[in-house]
Amino acid sequence: MRSFIIITVLSALAACYGAAVLPSEDEMVTIIYDDKSPNGIIMSRADFDARSQGWVLLSEANDLIPAVEGQVQSIRMVYRA
Template identity: 40%
Template sequence: MKSLILITVLSALVACYEASAELPGGYSVVYDDTVDGNVMPNTEINARNQNFRLIYEVVAVASAAIGRVKNSFVTYQGPNNVRVDRLVITNHVQPASVFHSTLGTNNMEVRFVSNVSQPISSTVRMYQRSGAGRAFGEPAFHLVVLVLMYFGFSQLA
């Protein structure tokens, strides 16, 4: 009977190990308008981000303190014509909880709360849908400014 229990436990451990090997590039939690908090492998996220463009990326870190819980905040305040449509969080150390503000605005705040005596180490990426708006400094904006300046100066001369 003891050997049967031992074999069952070992086979469960092997199954868990094989399941963890299915995500070789790691995993991330994706928040967007279609699903809320969907866990995806990083390779699948890269394939699905073709309709999005990265607008902000930062690594949130906080060192461990023995017997204490740590907090880390990530804040993004973009121009009015930029909207955060997708939030991707890759946790290198699993935090106790993650809170974020609503999507679809130009301001985003993400708060990490660690487990007791653990650090915080997470990568936060914010995306905007491609073609949803243009940030200041893009080539199309400069082309419009140059055309207006050219025609404006030619009218004066």
């Protein structure tokens, strides 16, 4: 019984640690809205960088958005053509 409790506690700690680790910037996604996908398409950072080569920056904004209490979320809006 004692080993079962230890295994359960260790499993719970591993799950909490996995949920608490923030993703790196490479793992984040970007949502693209354009004439081909008006509802948005989700792209990885690498796919977005490859697609946006040669675009000209029109505007850029970094804002904090309302989040769950105790958490901070930010959004980066970039307009390119």
